[in-house]
Amino acid sequence: MKETENKKQKTENRKDKLSYEGLQEGIRKLETPKIEIWQNQYADKIYSINLDIPEFTCICPKTGLPDFAVIGIEYSPAKYCVELKSFKMYTIFFRNVGIFHEHLINRMLEDFAAAVQPRWVKITGTFNPRGGITTTVLAEYKAK
Numbered sequence: 112m113k114e115t116e117n118k119k120q121k122t123e124n125r126k127d128k129l130s131y132e133g134l135q136e137g138i139r140k141l142e143t144p145k146i147e148i149w150q151n152q153y154a155d156k157i158y159s160i161n162l163d164i165p166e167f168t169c170i171c172p173k174t175g176l177p178d179f180a181v182i183g184i185e186y187s188p189a190k191y192c193v194e195l196k197s198f199k200m201y202t203i204f205f206r207n208v209g210i211f212h213e214h215l216i217n218r219m220l221e222d223f224a225a226a227v228q229p230r231w232v233k234i235t236g237t238f239n240p241r242g243g244i245t246t247t248v249l250a251e252y253k254a255k
């Protein structure tokens with residue numbers, strides 16, 4: 112009888128793992144709005160810029176329920192700075208996208224670094240509790 116219970120538990124655990132499979136396969140291929148930039152007239156100076164997005168939303172890919180987060184971006188511009196309106200449109204795009212927190216922050220980092228080409232950038236996402244757990248994801252990029 113105990114052996115039957117163990118098999119049942121293993122099957123349930125496998126189902127949980129399988130239920131997440133395939134949910135994020137297309138995340139790196141999503142066509143997001145373009146992040147626009149403008150010429151930094153102080154590219155010879157080393158300084159940093161902080162952006163805070165206190166009401167960011169996306170969708171939980173498992174439940175379809177909204178996820179809320181505070182996104183913080185700190186970067187040191189080189190030749191370009193991010194144009195804020197285009198970046199706002201970029202962030203709004205994720206409102207209807209089912210995406211894991213970890214994937215969101217890494218995708219944002221890739222897109223931001225490719226567009227702005229900063230000296231460095233750090234993106235932090237602090238997501239409201241889900242199941243009583245607050246998730247904070249931090250990703251960094253440094254130019255070579």
